[in-house]
Amino acid sequence: xxxxxxxxxxxxxxxxxxxxxxxxxxxxxxxxxxxxxxxxxxxxxxxxxxxxxxxxxxxxxxxxxxxxxxxxxxxxxxxxxxxxxxxxxxxxxxxxxxxxxxxxxxxxxxxxxxxxxxxxxxxxxxxxxxxxxxxxxxxxxxxxxxxxxxxxxxxxxxxxxxxxxxxxxxxxxxxxxxxxxxxxxxxxxxxxxxxxxxxxxxxxxxxxxxxxxxxxxxxxxxxxxxxxxxxxxxxxxxxxxxxxxxxxxxxxxxxxxxxxxxxxxxxxxxxxxxxxxxxxxxxxxxxxxxxxxxxxxxxxxxxxxxxxxxxxxxxxxxxxxxxxxxxxxxxxxxxxxxxxxxxxxxxxxxxxxxxxxxxxxxxxxxxxxxxxxxxxxxxxxxxxxxxxxxxxxxxxxxxxxxxxxxxxxxxx
Numbered sequence: 001x002x003x004x005x006x007x008x009x010x011x012x013x014x015x016x017x018x019x020x021x022x023x024x025x026x027x028x029x030x031x032x033x034x035x036x037x038x039x040x041x042x043x044x045x046x047x048x049x050x051x052x053x054x055x056x057x058x059x060x061x062x063x064x065x066x067x068x069x070x071x072x073x074x075x076x077x078x079x080x081x082x083x084x085x086x087x088x089x090x091x092x093x094x095x096x097x098x099x100x101x102x103x104x105x106x107x108x109x110x111x112x113x114x115x116x117x118x119x120x121x122x123x124x125x126x127x128x129x130x131x132x133x134x135x136x137x138x139x140x141x142x143x144x145x146x147x148x149x150x151x152x153x154x155x156x157x158x159x160x161x162x163x164x165x166x167x168x169x170x171x172x173x174x175x176x177x178x179x180x181x182x183x184x185x186x187x188x189x190x191x192x193x194x195x196x197x198x199x200x201x202x203x204x205x206x207x208x209x210x211x212x213x214x215x216x217x218x219x220x221x222x223x224x225x226x227x228x229x230x231x232x233x234x235x236x237x238x239x240x241x242x243x244x245x246x247x248x249x250x251x252x253x254x255x256x257x258x259x260x261x262x263x264x265x266x267x268x269x270x271x272x273x274x275x276x277x278x279x280x281x282x283x284x285x286x287x288x289x290x291x292x293x294x295x296x297x298x299x300x301x302x303x304x305x306x307x308x309x310x311x312x313x314x315x316x317x318x319x320x321x322x323x324x325x326x327x328x329x330x331x332x333x334x335x336x337x338x339x340x341x342x343x344x345x346x347x348x349x350x351x352x353x354x355x356x357x358x359x360x361x362x363x364x365x366x367x368x369x370x371x372x373x374x375x376x377x378x379x380x381x382x383x384x385x386x387x388x389x390x391x392x393x394x395x396x397x398x399x400x401x402x403x404x405x406x407x408x409x410x411x412x
Contacts, residue, residue, distance in 0.1 A: 001178045003186050010193035012171040013115045013140035019169040020112070020138045023090045029135055029167050030086040034079035036163035037128070040155070041075045047155035048124065055122075055148055063251035063311045068122045068149055078128050081378050088377045091137045091395040105406040110399040112138035114195035117187055118380075119209055121201035122148035127156045129378050130198075131173045137398040140172040142194070144187065146201070147179035181208070188213040196398075200381045203308060203334075218397065221358070221384030222308045223253030223336040225366045228325045228351065229273075230342035231264040237363060238269060238341040239276050242314075244365040245339065247280040251310045253382060254337045254359075254369040258305055258315040260325050266293055266318050274316075282312045289318035305332045322347045326354045333357060335384040337366040358384055358391040 001009075020026055037044070048070040055068055096108040116139050118130040127143055134141035145153040157175040164170045176183055188197060191214045199209035203222035210219055227245050229238045238261075245256035261269050270293040274284060284290075285304045286297035297316065304315045305328075319325045322340070329338055339361035340351040348362045359369040359382075371379025371392035379392045389397040 001176060001183045001186070003190075006176070006183065006186055007190060007193055009174050009176070010115055010117075010142060010190055013142055013174055014193070016140050016169050016172040017112070017114065017138070019167055020135065020140070020172060023092065025167060025169075026090075026136055026138065027086060029164060029169060030082060030132065032163045032166075033132065033160065034082045036159050037075060037079050037082075037156070040159045041072060044075060044152065044155045044159070045070060045072070047151040050151045051149050060148065061251075061311050064122060064148075066249070067251045068124070068152075070124055070152065074125070078125055081372075082128070082132050084372075085132050085136050085377050085395075088136070088395070091399050095401075102410050103408060104410055107404045107406075109402045109404060110396070111402045113398055113400055115140050115142065115193065116398065117142045117144065117194045117197045117215075119144045119184055119187075119197060119199045119201075119205065121146040121205060123200075124149045124152040124156060126200060127153050127175075128160075130380060131157075131160055133378060133380050133395055134398060135169075135172060137395040139398055140174075142174050142176065142187070144176040144184055150177065150179055184208070185212055188215065191215050198381055202310070218381070218383050218389060218393070219385045220381030221253060221336045222334050223255065223366075223382075224257045224306065224308045224332060224334045225254060225337045225339075226258045226260060226325075226329050226333060227256045227339045227341065227366065228319075228322075228329070229259070229261040229265060229269055230322060230325075230340060230344060230347050230351075231262040232344035232347060233261075233265065233269070233341040234343060235265070235269050235272060239273050241339065241341055241363070241365050242273055243276055243280060245367055246277065246282060246314050247312065248365075248367055250312055252367075253308070254366050255310070256314070256339075256366055257307065257309050258317065258332070260317050260319050260328060262322075262325075263289065263318050263320055266290070270294055270316070270318075277314060280312070282314050285313065285315045287317045290316045308334070322350050326351060329355050329357075336382065337361065337369040339364065339366050358382065 099105045160173045194215045199206045200220045227242045274294045284297040285300040337359040338357045342348045371394045376394040
């Protein structure tokens, strides 16, 4: 798309914002969406089949195919998640008020950001999640998904826009159908037309957005997540946690990509963990210390410890102690989600205090980093930056503050 076409798309989105001003309007809009998606599921699944066929022809991994795949059950879950978001408290509200000594009454309100651009990859459920969270918070959204899911996204957005039309909000959800990267690069420069850009996907996509954006960005993170097994760990617990963190859904950003363990526990832990991981068809890439205990693993390079695989591949390393584990994680991690398995509370506290990440776990899987699990409802993403939001974020992060001051003639 040209710059002129993108500006027109953004300006149409902004013109739709008055239709989202009242809580009642937003509620009625969200109430209409689940049935619309269910009614159109055959068209959506047919479009998804086209995307899946193309993806298989390109040799996309099984884990990434899973991210792309929709089924009747998954569409039903997506529809149910809309009702869950609809039931959440309205984020547009007065959150503070005070009457000053001079009689002025000051209130602080949460208000929508405006037009939000969402740039993401092959997860069609994000198309609905982002749309619903933006609508609930009074924002319009410009969606730009990856080429792998273009047919599915077209079908979903067509359903959403048709459902929004009776409320005068059709343009509150729009899709950039041009999958050329240049359309994204132009979008990132449209300061004044776009109020916020949220990238969600792999490291390359996120870096391109962060490096080229002239509008504010919330950087959702690539996830090079670690599970560190301390010498005091319960071995059975540690094995269960790494199996879950790596294999429950390896294509998502909170899946573990690296396993570290203390040298003092390596002989007892690593062979057991390796056997369990191989039962799940996980390829192990091991440093020289690990190779002593898992001799048939693939030797790891330094780059292997810096990668987000999104696949059934795991880097494995041995460290001397919690201090070395922390240094390793802070060097190679992406500030997303990190876990320690330990019975030693002092070691756990050191880890939680010194690791720089959005979410830290003691004796639990990294897979729990999720807005729904954290009680936020559906999430828009997981931020790995420190301003203005960090970790899983949902509607609250899609609003800003506005002060309203009521006087009766006061001057200063």
